[in-house]
Amino acid sequence: MLARMGFRPIILERGKSVRDRTADTFGFWKKKTDFNPESNAQFGEGGAGTFSDGKLYSQVRDSHHYGRKVLTELVNAGANPEILYINKPHIGTFKLVGVVEKMRATIQSLGGEIRFQSRVVDVAIEHGQVRGVTLASGEFISSDHVVLAVGHSARDTFQMLLERGVYIEAKPFSIGFRVEHPQTLIDRCRFGEQAGHPVLGSADYKLVHHCKNGRSVYSFCMCPGGLVVAAASEPGRLVTNGMSQYSRNERNANSAIVVGITPEDYPGSPLAGIDFQRRLEEQAFALGGSNYEAPGQLVGDFIADRPSTSLGSVRPSYQPGVKLGDLSQSLPNYAIAAICEALPAFDKQIKGFAMEDAILTGVETRTSSPIRIKRKEDGQSINTLGLYPAGEGAGYAGGILSAGIDGVKVAEVVALSLLQNTSIKH
Numbered sequence: 001m002l003a004r005m006g007f008r009p010i011i012l013e014r015g016k017s018v019r020d021r022t023a024d025t026f027g028f029w030k031k032k033t034d035f036n037p038e039s040n041a042q043f044g045e046g047g048a049g050t051f052s053d054g055k056l057y058s059q060v061r062d063s064h065h066y067g068r069k070v071l072t073e074l075v076n077a078g079a080n081p082e083i084l085y086i087n088k089p090h091i092g093t094f095k096l097v098g099v100v101e102k103m104r105a106t107i108q109s110l111g112g113e114i115r116f117q118s119r120v121v122d123v124a125i126e127h128g129q130v131r132g133v134t135l136a137s138g139e140f141i142s143s144d145h146v147v148l149a150v151g152h153s154a155r156d157t158f159q160m161l162l163e164r165g166v167y168i169e170a171k172p173f174s175i176g177f178r179v180e181h182p183q184t185l186i187d188r189c190r191f192g193e194q195a196g197h198p199v200l201g202s203a204d205y206k207l208v209h210h211c212k213n214g215r216s217v218y219s220f221c222m223c224p225g226g227l228v229v230a231a232a233s234e235p236g237r238l239v240t241n242g243m244s245q246y247s248r249n250e251r252n253a254n255s256a257i258v259v260g261i262t263p264e265d266y267p268g269s270p271l272a273g274i275d276f277q278r279r280l281e282e283q284a285f286a287l288g289g290s291n292y293e294a295p296g297q298l299v300g301d302f303i304a305d306r307p308s309t310s311l312g313s314v315r316p317s318y319q320p321g322v323k324l325g326d327l328s329q330s331l332p333n334y335a336i337a338a339i340c341e342a343l344p345a346f347d348k349q350i351k352g353f354a355m356e357d358a359i360l361t362g363v364e365t366r367t368s369s370p371i372r373i374k375r376k377e378d379g380q381s382i383n384t385l386g387l388y389p390a391g392e393g394a395g396y397a398g399g400i401l402s403a404g405i406d407g408v409k410v411a412e413v414v415a416l417s418l419l420q421n422t423s424i425k426h
């Protein structure tokens with residue numbers, strides 16, 4: 001947006017270009033390369049949504065129709081034009097890679113600059129005004145306008161910002177597991193006799209259950225005909241997520257089944273939610289055998305509270321692999337109780353949802369940012385002028401489309417501020 005408006009933004013990206021990042025991420029999933037904490041499902045060109053289902057819907061209020069702008073830019077970069085008119089559009093992983101490359105080329109052709117492997121490790125703040133950023137290489141880049149759109153996994157960056165005095169507060173997020181069922185089961189339940197009709201494609205679902213213990217359990221980021229993926233960004237920690245290709249024709253349907261939690265569950269510093277996530281991710285890593293395999297359990301065994309020892313009819317899709325066992329220790333007791341209650345309740349809406357052989361893999365901890373970097377109406381941090389927190393990491397978006405919408409909004413306020421500064425100087 002800034003490049004289109006005639007500015008020359010510099011984009012600093014800690015990870016690699018999308019092709020190199022794809023090699024690192026898929027190499028890790030297929031056990032061909034080691035895990036790379038700077039190049040993975042979270043970090044690298046395109047951000048967290050690059051290896052995803054590319055679902056492009058959002059529940060945010062969008063009275064200015066910025067979402068239309070985001071979708072139009074995606075189409076200009078090669079996404080299927082159907083995303084402009086179909087209900088619940090999605091792009092699919094491999095298409096997204098090409099879209100991201102085209103967007104980069106457009107930004108560069110307009111005078112913008114993109115620097116890879118350029119991690120921001122510090123911000124210079126003088127009397128409450130940002131003055132620039134320092135990169136891991138030691139280089140200092142001077143600027144009075146810094147957009148901070150680092151995503152929800154930039155934990156080291158959040159720590160640095162807190163140390164520099166930028167106002168951060170804890171916010172609610174959700175924790176749980178990925179569940180996998182045969183896609184044919186979901187199709188049958190949703191489409192009845194028409195299941196399998198090519199016009200309908202693979203069915204999705206959205207489920208919510210309010211539990212006796214006061215918690216709510218819901219399905220999140222449902223990926224029809226997709227794969228469960230390794231989404232960690234720190235060594236020795238394990239996180240699951242989901243993705244699909246455009247065709248959505250893998251054998252399993254997957255979604256996150258998660259429980260809402262609030263800062264009351266992780267009291268303390270503004271970053272206590274991150275410590276909480278890390279503990280769960282470390283436990284999951286250990287339960288999986290400390291080799292990035294995910295701990296898993298059959299739904300029937302999970303509900304009956306017995307460890308799983310062998311797979312049934314559903315083959316888990318998570319790579320590098322799944323180690324069967326007991327997931328009851330992998331989340332706090334209230335979350336385990338809530339998910340145990342919710343699965344049979346979901347079975348009443350989708351017959352077979354609590355089938356014995358459906359498979360759970362854990363843990364899902366990065367549903368949204370555990371923090372908010374609060375900003376004022378004019379988009380600047382409430383205590384640091386010139387710092388513009390944006391997107392999911394700052395707590396202002398929850399998905400690809402809402403992050404894009406927030407990006408458009410922030411670009412507008414940055415442009416306004418730059419123009420006002422210029423006219424004052426003139």
Ligand SMILES: Cc1cc2nc3c(=O)[nH]c(=O)nc-3n(C[C@H](O)[C@H](O)[C@H](O)COP(=O)(O)OP(=O)(O)OC[C@H]3O[C@@H](n4cnc5c(N)ncnc54)[C@H](O)[C@@H]3O)c2cc1C
Nearest residue numbers: 014043044047048049052054055120151391392399400403
């Ligand atoms: C596997 C997976 C599947 C998903 N599926 C979907 C989906 O289908 N639909 C949907 O709407 N959402 C999905 N999401 C969520 C979605 O990707 C995010 O909501 C969205 O990407 C947030 O956008 P963002 O720009 O705020 O942050 P991000 O996309 O996380 O981008 C932040 C960028 O900042 C970089 N960065 C971080 N720290 C620094 C630093 N210190 N210096 C320099 N660069 C830094 C990162 O490398 C990253 O590229 C998925 C996420 C994952 C992981």
